[in-house]
Amino acid sequence: MPQTLISVLNRRETPSVQDVIEAEDEAFIKVPGSFTCLNPECQQICSWKPGRGRPQVFCSRRCKKRYDAVQARLMQEVERIEAVLERSPASTTAEQKAIRSMLAQRRYALRHYGIDYQEFQGEANQGTA
Ligand SMILES: [Zn+2]
Structure with a gap:
């Protein structure tokens, strides 16, 4: 079964912040970085951009x-x-x-x-x- 963040963390008794960050790299299943615009009538893609500001969920x-x-x-x-x-x-x-x-x-x-x-x-x- 593909590794998720949870399955990686479950291998550690009391995971630390460092364990969580490492588990993110180990996890096979990643959080999608792009989705279609939240407007159901639109097919444009909105992408996660790390950093400041609210992430864009609508294309416009x-x-x-x-x-x-x-x-x-x-x-x-x-x-x-x-x-x-x-x-x-x-x-x-x-x-x-x-x-x-x-x-x-x-x-x-x-x-x-x-x-x-x-x-x-x-x-x-x-x-x-
Ligand atoms: Zn849109």
């Missing part, structure tokens, strides 16, 4: 703004749909299915924008309310 200010805007819009839509459902529940099975699907799709999309809502429990509660 434009991508950061777009990410924030889409995240905010999706969250507003989920909250708005949930508020409507609270006031007036779906009256038919078709409506229920459609509205649940709308919410599930937005929650799914939001996971790509760093938001992990709890699974919609409508299915499990169906018929018991």
Whole structure:
């Protein structure tokens, strides 16, 4: 099995800082130094650069703004749909299915924008309310 930082450190009883630094060199599995831009709509590469300043996770200010805007819009839509459902529940099975699907799709999309809502429990509660 390939060596990870943890498996190298596990060979030492009480690892020191020096052991951790050495283990980083010994470890076969390295931490990736590059990722795609955090904006799910973008495929640009952002790379880790050691040193001062916050590491870049968005390729541009434009991508950061777009990410924030889409995240905010999706969250507003989920909250708005949930508020409507609270006031007036779906009256038919078709409506229920459609509205649940709308919410599930937005929650799914939001996971790509760093938001992990709890699974919609409508299915499990169906018929018991
Ligand atoms: Zn980007």
